[in-house]
Amino acid sequence: MSDVLVGPGTLSVDHRPPPGRTLGDGRHPVAAGQDGYAVIYVEPEGATPRIAIRDFDAVGIPCNAATSCGVDTTVGEDATPVVDAHPVVAALPDGEYITAFVEFGGDGDGLGVAMQLVVPGEATQPAVSFMNQATLGAQYDPDLVWTGEEVVGAYVDSSNLDTAPDIRWRRFNNGAGATEEVLAGTTAAEFNVALTATTDGFAAAWRESSGFEETVRVRRYGEFGTVEWSVAQPFSHPTALIVLPLLNSTNGTYCWCTRTRGLTPRVRATSDVSATRSSTLMCPARSKAGTLPPKLPGTKGM
Ligand SMILES: [Ca+2]
Secondary structure (H helix, E strand, C coil): CCCCCCCCCCCCECCECCCCCECCCCCCCEEEECCEEEEEEEECCCCCCEEEEEEEECCCCECCHHHCCCCCEEECCCCCECCCCCCEEEECCCCCEEEEEEEECCCCCCEEEEEEEECCCCCCCCCCEECCCCCCCCEEEEEEEECCCCEEEEEEECCCCCCCCEEEEEEEECCEECCCEEEECCCCEEEEEEEEEECCEEEEEEEEEECCEEEEEEEEEECCEEEEEEEECCCCCCCCCEEEEEECCCCCEEEEEEECCCCCCEEEEEECCEEEEEEEEECCCCCCCCCCCCCCCCCCCC
């Protein structure tokens, strides 16, 4: 194996360091499908930050013009991405990718969540549309998932001034979006939503914060309705840095990483059978070069 740059290498100009690239904090900056996988990232240092996607074939070879796949395709050329665009991507079954990112001004009021279909190898990409329907104030931090039948998107919404920040979600089928719905809209602060496909639908996990109390909630939308459960964050702290819910539903186990300032990062898991079965599975020691982290039970494909 060898490391591969996701985009062309750039040189320094006028003794300034070359521009950098970041994956952002989106839950799914990488997506794999039947034909390969793609990485979406931000080049934040231009007058307008640039979002780009690089696709690889099924065995990991970077696609290029010779293989008729896209090379470092710009996403959102007709939009205004922000530095904290936190782009995400989901692979579609026809070799295309659906992307989402945060941009400014395009929805008519402040930040909004833009979506764009990416067709590898095409010189002209489809136009941007918007995931959010309510546009008042800021909509940001999206996630996307392909369920096998449709695209589901979710994002943080601040259009309801009494309860914001909330989380809304929306289904998309063949490019048409259904009416958006409130996924979490209490007076607590809901944020950091993550999505995953399940055997009969999808599941969402998010953080809920009220005062000094914090809870991770998980809701599963399936063939037989919805199931929701939650787990209090035992390591909640006012200076907690971030929680990244990492969902894996192959065996009903849902994991996330808790990173709290001054404490060891922890990976926790819960099952939709019973929230009381949640437990701390791993407290990773400082990694040694060449040492793989221990495997979590049932976390294949996260
Ligand atoms: Ca807006």
